Each structure stands twice: as C-alpha cells, then as structure tokens.
Amino acid sequence: MTHVVSDSCIRCRYTDCVDVCPVDCFKAGKDFLVIDPDECIDCAVCIPECPVNAIYAEEDLPDHLGHFVAINAKLAREWPLITKREQPHPEAEKWSTATNKLGTVTLQGS
Template identity: 50%
Template sequence: MTYVVTDNCIKCKYMDCVEVCPVDCFYEGENMLVIHPDECIDCGVCVPECPAEAIFPDTDPAATPAWLELNYEHASAWPNIIHKKTPPADADDWNGVPGKLPHFSSKPGAE
C-alpha cells in the first residue's frame, strides 16, 4: 500500500504534509504535490496534516489508478520537497473546488 495525492491538492498545495513525512517522499509540481509510491512507507502521518484532505491510501476509491499513475510519473520528474513552503495566496479559495484536474500543471515546482 501507498498513499496518493489527489485533485484537491491542485492549486492548494498547502505542504503541511511535507513537514511530517519521515521519508521525504513528497515531490513538488508547479501547483500540486505528489507522493512517490516506491518511497512511501505507508505510515499515514501525512493524511491528518493535509488541510485540503487530498491524501488517501491507494485502497480508497478516491485514489483511483489514474491518480496513482500521476503521482508515480511526476514524482519521478519533479524535485523532492522536504520543507514546508508558503502555499499559494489563493489556496483557500481553491480548497474544496470540485473538478480541478483541468487546472493541473505538469511543470515542476521551484527547487
């Protein structure tokens, strides 16, 4: 099992999860974070820390195979993030907005 970041992280990117991850398995995109499934140790400490409630175990229906694939693909290309940064100024406005996948950016985050 692994944990998966899903669409509510898009344009929110709060990064509270990064601070508690014991294995630094989060990777930063321009407007979203992802978890590298091969690095995640399934501890789940990130789940309650996510204000956007965007992280799910891969056994949860919200963590569809498409989200697992997106996490894997982009974690392999984006920079690793190990410290919390400031979220986007409009993160609270985007939190909970349904259907955010069209806003997803495949560009890497700032290193």
C-alpha cells in the same frame, strides 16, 4: 501499498504533510504535490495533516480519483523533492473547496 495525493491538492499546495513525512517522499510541482510511490512507507502520518483531505491510502482512493495513482508515480520521477513546509499556492483559499481541478493545470515540469 502507498499513499496518493489527489485532486484536492491542486492549486492549494499546502505542505503541512511534508513536515511530518519520515522518509521525504513528497515531490513538488508549481500547483500541487505528489507522493513518490517508491519512497512512501505507508505510515499514514501525512493524511491527517492535509487541510484539504487530498491524501489517501491507495486502497482507500475513491474510484473517480484512481487516475491519480499513475499521476503521482509519473510526476514523482520528474518533480523535485520537497523536505520542508513552504507557503501554500497563492490562491489556496479560493481553490480549497473546488473539485475536478486537474484540467486547470499542466502536468509537465514543476
């Protein structure tokens, strides 16, 4: 199993989770992060660090967010590795409580 970054991260892109990851499995796009399923060791230390509760163990991912397993796997092959905390998305606070944000971003490039 692996962990999955879900919809809540979109347009927030808090990177608190990156600082605690022991294996550097996070990849960064312009608007959100994903977890590389080939690198994640299922340690779960990232889950409590996310201020918007965007990270789930794959088996705990709600059904309506199941498509994020494939999104994380795909984008992890395309986006660059992130290994330290960065500033969140400029509009993170505004978007932190929004839902169904996937349609607000492009999934190509970083």
